[in-house]
Amino acid sequence: MAALDHIRVLDLTRVLAGPWCAQTLADFGADVIKIERPGAGDDTRHWGPPYFRTPDGTATREAAYYLAANRNKRSVTVDIGTPEGQRIVSELAAECDVVIENYKVGQLKKYGLDYASLKAIRPDIIYCSITGFGQDGPYAARAGYDFIVQGLGGFMSITGEADGGLGGGPQKAGVAIADLMTGMYATTAVLTALAHRERTGEGQYIDMALLDVQVAMLANVGANFLASGEVPRRWGNAHANIVPYQSFEASDGWIIVAVGNDGQFRKFVQIGEREELAEDERFATNPARVRHRDTLVPILADMVRTRTRHQWIALLEDAGVPCGPINDLAEVFDNEQVVARGMRVEIDHSLGGAVSLVRNPIRMSATPPEARLAPPLLGEHTEHVLKNLLGYDDSALERLRAAAVI
Structure with missing residues (x-):
């Protein structure tokens, strides 16, 4: 029995922060239904090369970037710009415990898919919004990108070689750390909200911002500044207080x-x-x-x-x-400790062969995360979900396809 196999999540996110949160919940057994645009899907599906290759070496349209954040999910294609698409997503939300979205502030309200609208359908819904700057404040309407947030949130001011040295200057991290850590904080928030609901029956709204997370991630460096008022400098790979x-x-x-x-x-x-x-x-x-x-x-x-x-x-x-x-990275995945800990996993893919992914790093004795399903093809589960969860018949599905709603 998986820890979250009683939880269903409606994933209205794309790119990295939101999908990372939803994937983590899915790893622990949650049924995650990923809503994607018909014909296009998550932007990261096209962020390649590299792409997944079938056993005969044929490159598919499944970009490695997309594969990294979407295992254990089911993909349903719905055009939420149409009234019927909005109705379908609302019906799905009524069958879900959690909704995660990363649209611009206020964008889903015009579709009737904001927190207030879905709470009216399911009062105990847990609704997590992920944006660059949060739901309020002077930057709320701005689009948020990890690179910009790393700079704006101070991370790049303490990362990189020291000024005046070879290659000196601010540097971003090699991965999108603001996105990834926002995904992890959002996971914690969702799990906390689920625990609260189990005790009280009350759902709630979660407002996650990349900038908030980036500032929080400054940790001891941020605390040092608040305590001293001294702006820290970059040290590259050296340490301010220890040599060598x-x-x-x-x-x-x-x-x-x-x-x-x-x-x-x-x-x-x-x-x-x-x-x-x-x-x-x-x-x-x-x-x-x-x-x-x-x-x-x-x-x-x-x-x-x-x-x-x-x-x-x-x-x-x-x-x-x-x-x-x-x-x-070749040395990383050949490292004897990484191999011993099983950090590389192989999951059978519906296009044939197996896709190689990085294992969820959490180890638990009773309810460990599991890589059950390969990242889905675009719309792979549309028919199954709409038939089995919402009761749509073949004629309804055909009509929706003809109208490009699904």
């Missing part, structure tokens, strides 16, 4: 060395055959190393270049000095 605690280039690639105390520093330079550095008063203690980092780090960089990544990691791990490689 950064990346170094070995003879064949990059490694991370995270020296946490003076004893570990001594071991590090002994392995590098530069024992005298631990005796130098400029480098003997961490406060001294922080003050003289501009002198010390180039010396250490030259030292690290004398060995390979594998040699350094083996020697440092044996000595108890925290370290690790900077892997590319």
Whole structure:
């Protein structure tokens, strides 16, 4: 029995933040019905290459970006711009516990699919809206994009190489972290609302904003600023308060060395055959190393270049000095720990063969998440859902198809 197999979710989202939330709920057993535009679907279906390939090597129209956020769902195509489409989605909402949407503020009201309209149909509905800037405030009407939010929310001001250095300047993250973390916060909010409803019978409205989440994600850095009033600077892969605690280039690639105390520093330079550095008063203690980092780090960089990544990691791990490689994704999915934890999963796809996806990372003893269904083809479940959930017959479906409603 899956933890959420009694919950049905109507997914009116696209791209990443909303689909990520809905996929997480689906991983735990929720029946997620994804509503998509007939003939087009979620924007990310077309964000390729790469695309899923069948066993004979044929590229499909299923982009890897779309596959990443839509497993375990059922796809139903409905044109909500038509009155009949709006009626269908309203009928589906009446059969669902949760609605998740990421339309612009107020856009769904004109379709009768806003919270107030659906609450009138199902009073205990849980309705989660995801936008760039929230339902109120001076930016509410703006479209929200992860990249813009990373900049606006301060993340890029603390990410990237230091000003004045090689490649210095603000840098976004390599993945859409504001989208992904908003999806995760939204999941928490939905689960909390479900727990509240189980105790009280009361549904509720959830207002999630990418900018709010990005500001919250500043965590200790944000708290440091609020406590001190000092605007933090970028340190790249270095640490503001610990030296050496950064990346170094070995003879064949990059490694991370995270020296946490003076004893570990001594071991590090002994392995590098530069024992005298631990005796130098400029480098003997961490406060001294922080003050003289501009002198010390180039010396250490030259030292690290004398060995390979594998040699350094083996020697440092044996000595108890925290370290690790900077892997590319081929190395990540070949890593013995990643393999042992089963982070790559294969799911049979309706087009043939299996699609490779990343496993939900949550481990639970009684109700673990499960990758049951491959991301659906566009409209793959339209007929089944409308027949079995809403009672539509073949003639009704044919009429709706002819009118391009589904």
